[in-house]
Amino acid sequence: xxxxxxxxxxxxxxxxxxxxxxxxxxxxxxxxxxxxxxxxxxxxxxxxxxxxxxxxxxxxxxxxxxxxxxxxxxxxxxxxxxxxxxxxxxxxxxxxxxxxxxxxxxxxxxxxxxxxxxxxxxxxxxxxxxxxxxxxxxxxxxxxxxxxxxxxxxxxxxxxxxxxxxxxxxxxxxxxxxxxxxxxxxxxxxxxxxxxxxxxxxxxxxxxxxxxxxxxxxxxxxxxxxxxxxxxxxxxxxxxxxxxxxxxxxxxxxxxxxxxxxxxxxxxxxxxxxxxxxxxxxxxxxxxxxxxxxxxxxxxxxxxxxxxxxxxxxxxxxxxxxxxxxxxxxxxxxxxxxxxxxxxxxxxxxxxxxxxxxxxxxxxxxxxxxxxxxxxxxxxxxxxxxxxxxxxxxxxxxxxxxxxxxxxxxxxxxxxxxxxxxxxxxxxxxxxxxxxxxxxxxxxxxxxxxxxxxxxxxxxxxxxxxxxxxxxx
Numbered sequence: 001x002x003x004x005x006x007x008x009x010x011x012x013x014x015x016x017x018x019x020x021x022x023x024x025x026x027x028x029x030x031x032x033x034x035x036x037x038x039x040x041x042x043x044x045x046x047x048x049x050x051x052x053x054x055x056x057x058x059x060x061x062x063x064x065x066x067x068x069x070x071x072x073x074x075x076x077x078x079x080x081x082x083x084x085x086x087x088x089x090x091x092x093x094x095x096x097x098x099x100x101x102x103x104x105x106x107x108x109x110x111x112x113x114x115x116x117x118x119x120x121x122x123x124x125x126x127x128x129x130x131x132x133x134x135x136x137x138x139x140x141x142x143x144x145x146x147x148x149x150x151x152x153x154x155x156x157x158x159x160x161x162x163x164x165x166x167x168x169x170x171x172x173x174x175x176x177x178x179x180x181x182x183x184x185x186x187x188x189x190x191x192x193x194x195x196x197x198x199x200x201x202x203x204x205x206x207x208x209x210x211x212x213x214x215x216x217x218x219x220x221x222x223x224x225x226x227x228x229x230x231x232x233x234x235x236x237x238x239x240x241x242x243x244x245x246x247x248x249x250x251x252x253x254x255x256x257x258x259x260x261x262x263x264x265x266x267x268x269x270x271x272x273x274x275x276x277x278x279x280x281x282x283x284x285x286x287x288x289x290x291x292x293x294x295x296x297x298x299x300x301x302x303x304x305x306x307x308x309x310x311x312x313x314x315x316x317x318x319x320x321x322x323x324x325x326x327x328x329x330x331x332x333x334x335x336x337x338x339x340x341x342x343x344x345x346x347x348x349x350x351x352x353x354x355x356x357x358x359x360x361x362x363x364x365x366x367x368x369x370x371x372x373x374x375x376x377x378x379x380x381x382x383x384x385x386x387x388x389x390x391x392x393x394x395x396x397x398x399x400x401x402x403x404x405x406x407x408x409x410x411x412x413x414x415x416x417x418x419x420x421x422x423x424x425x426x427x428x429x430x431x432x433x434x435x436x437x438x439x440x441x442x443x444x445x446x447x448x449x450x451x452x453x454x455x456x457x458x459x460x461x462x463x464x465x466x467x468x469x470x471x472x473x
Contacts, residue, residue, distance in 0.1 A: 011275065018271065021267040022263050022266075025262065029259035029263060033323070037252035037329070053102060053140060054079065054082050054100045054102075055103075056100045057072050058084060058086050058104065058105045060108050061110045061111055064208060065111030065115070066213075067106055067110060067215055071148055073222070074151075074222045075222075077223055079141055095132070102137075105130075114211060115208065118153055118206065151217075152215050154218075156206070156211060250335065252329065253329070254342065255387075256324065257342050258414055260320075260346055261385055261407050265356070265377075265381065267312065268308075268353035268354050268357055269353050269374045270371055272305050273357045273365055274361075275305060276358060277361055277367075302358070306354055309350040310347060313347050317339075317346065341417035342414050344435065345417060345435050349438055355443075355445035355449070359449035361449070381405045381407030384402035385407035385411045386408065387407075410438055416430040
């Protein structure tokens with residue numbers, strides 16, 4: 001009983017590590033998984049509606065040709081229009097504070113330049129734009145601005161181009177003389193004839209009023225539901241026979257349990273190492289070695305530490321279930337067998353962490369050395385486990401390295417327990433193989449620790465300097 005109490009006292013004496021590594025790090029991991037879990041359980045809309053960008057249009061041409069009014073009307077369908085004063089201070093503040101994603105400036109004389117370019121066949125004059133530096137939303141808005149200008153030019157030319165009857169008749173005779181053109185399908189099939197062979201038309205007498213009409217027609221297309229149809233979201237139901245899909249709540253729960261990897265390894269490896277170092281230091285170690293029940297004392301300490309690890313696993317499982325319910329997921333939809341297998345995966349992984357801490361303790365690692373190893377190796381297994389980013393994004397060399405760490409096999413065992421990998425049901429055989437490899441890591445750590453401990457005890461001068469104590473008679 002004294003060994004049990006002493007082990008608990010040592011853990012409580014180092015409760016700072018438990019607070020930082022277990023509680024605070026666990027909260028951080030739960031926070032990271034919350035967004036993904038909440039997104040997986042939220043209902044899917046019938047249509048896709050992209051987020052609107054914030055655009056400001058600065059008109060320095062006095063709305064000549066209706067360009068400014070038509071542009072604002074056209075953009076209002078896909079963007080939120082922001083009013084800005086045409087002053088240097090206002091424009092600079094809007095850009096610096098990221099108030100708008102895009103600022104479009106219509107310079108003086110733009111409508112006349114646009115009209116001249118349409119009549120002469122030159123390229124359209126460009127508008128002055130200022131794009132936000134924080135995202136690509138401004139670039140998307142700039143594409144919509146160019147779309148408005150293109151539609152306005154098409155409407156302006158298409159409404160007023162003139163082709164002589166003789167020229168048109170001559171062209172139709174030349175391209176259709178050999179019967180190669182299917183005129184019944186010419187309006188639907190752009191490849192029915194070459195566009196470059198079309199007869200040239202003429203534009204005469206265009207006015208600013210024509211530009212205004214063309215801008216209004218271009219703006220109307222943005223509000224025409226027949227032209228701009230909504231993107232329909234197709235909802236599919238997972239096919240049990242295909243075995244390629246998993247319920248989103250189950251997948252989100254599994255991802256949440258995977259995040260236990262990092263806080264578990266940090267907490268248990270460091271705390272177990274500290275307990276081993278305390279019991280193996282100085283006078284306490286000599287008293288324990290002289291005791292006839294030294295083996296039982298070591299087993300009792302490990303029993304307390306394994307119970308501590310099991311208690312953490314139960315707490316993390318309860319936290320994951322509460323988080324799933326808080327996100328709106330139905331806990332009843334989780335497979336009971338899969339949840340049990342996931343808990344066993346976490347428990348065996350935690351015992352592997354205890355074994356790693358035992359190894360560090362047998363090496364006589366100091367507090368600094370134990371923390372350094374736990375953080376470095378913990379980050380390695382975290383970033384090679386597939387939690388940080390999918391395995392499909394890793395190079396082949398990184399995947400090969402990941403399979404040499406217990407984190408990869410731990411995450412794979414959870415996928416197989418919940419049927420995320422290949423089947424809608426738990427894959428018992430593959431799960432057993434995965435979690436067996438994690439157990440082999442634990443065995444390897446224990447064997448290395450025992451060998452290191454035996455080596456240190458056989459050479460006491462390497463473990464601690466000799467001391468002489470004087471006692472009064």
